[in-house]
Amino acid sequence: MKTKIAILKGMLALLPMVVVAKPGVDQQIAFLEDSNSTLLQYPTQFTQSIMPKNIHSHNDYWRDVPLLSALSFGVASVEADVSLINGTLYVGHEIQALAKSRTLDSLYIQPLVQILAMTNPNTSFTAEVTGTPNGVFDTSGGTSLHLLIDIKTDGVEALPFILDAFEPLRSRGYLTTFANGVLTRSAITVIGTGNSPLEQVKALEPRDYFFDAPLTQLTDPSLNTTWDATLAPIASTDYETAVGWSGIGNISDEQSANLTRFIADAHQRGIQARFWDTPAWPIFARNNIWRVLAEAGADWLNADDLEAASSF
Template sequence: MLRKFSNTRSVFFGRAGLIFFMAFLCSSYSGKQTVLIHSHNDYQKNIPFYRAYSQQVHTIEADIYAAPASDGLLVAHDPHELDSALSLDEMYLEPLIFLFGQNEGRPWRGSEQVLTLMIDLKTPLHPTIDRLIAKLKRHPEVFDPSVNPYAVRIVISGSRPDPEAFGEYPRFISFDGFIDVDYTPQQLERVAFISEPFFRYSKWKGGADTLSAEDRQVIESLVAKSHKTGKPIRFWGSPDTVNAWETFRELGIDIINTDRPEACTLYFQEH
């Protein structure tokens, strides 16, 4: 039996409480970030969405499953979590719609920064992406950059169509790319960034030791290859320490993957 909540307010104590809560969370944020930060598996945080949002991160990640016999999309990491999972609407779409209304059509009032929501499809492409597109189409002022230049950028990961089929999907969604795929120029237009598993290329844990010269050369070559296509790169499954963050910045990795959005943001503010 799936646990249901009547609406987002039942989870976050009402809109008035939300405004107060967001003011509190954002009170320590100052200035623009010089590094792009990705809130990895954001939905697993004790306060999903709002912790990362309050830090003005570049990307927030949610994994979704198509609920059986409905148009619902549930947010969870593994199937065994679905019985207690909340919906994508409750956790991400409804808060974003509300905040865009409060912030004059922007994710953060008065900010030029654009927010990216990366959605990892854990169930087969169809019907998962069809349900998602139907939900996004209801609010083009929030999710369609052709309607609002400050709209949330939606990036699809997980179950993705073949690159040859990218053009069959609305242009308000783009796709997470692979480093070893030879995309055509038209396909590259639909790729938001490149994501690769760090552990495929290095066993470094981000401790006090340094990344080996051999591993550094490998990572630098991947960064250069991604940049040659004009796309930023992110490594997931990567060390999540201060030493790792600084090393990744030095290597030219564009998007820092972290499970610690506050600490990561604070580090780059101070350095």
């Protein structure tokens, strides 16, 4: 028995010593996260690590969580269809889709006020800060979020109500504004589309409600309008009408020439170009169209599938 015990002791002596590792970086990260340490918190972190992208959230209000879902993917342009009914601005594509709780104020303006309060905190460090406020993206405070307002009812009637609705953002200096010949960019750039009335928008002074110009008509003299970024930061058109390539096979020379010409017309005026209603299926065809648009210099990727667009 003593011999067996001696043999076992000898064998154990040959085994490597078990060393308890000291806590490493992963353990320290876990400790700090579990302790909810203030070292890991800072005032403007609402959109922490989200990189803004030139993606337009088509019909953004259809999403389960409008606005916030778009921001979570870094989308820098959103769109709300707006109808004026009995003095209230409701959001929805058609009358049947409207709900009393879903207003321009509840879905977009108040959430933006709250988000921008977080990206522009009032602290002892910011007491003396002046100049343009931060936008919604923590990683790029100078990026202005485009908010397209697609008026579905009479535009002349709706415009005064829409301008009044934006007062909570206007009073805080959050709206891009053109005044006294100077364009001052800020956290939110509001752009009217749909039934937005061009002549009334042109007459605004100061102007913090801009116009979505007709991309295929920037050189049309019958519109009697000088198009530039002080009136129209973007110009848009129906992709099918302007280009028409399905994304399957090769784009024709004529289709490619139209695409290039319309984008060039916009860029010569300092205006960004957007093509809406691009085909969404088949997926490989959609991706082909996105790729051709990007290579041609289109500034915004119009998308319904934000996750796919954000990883494109």
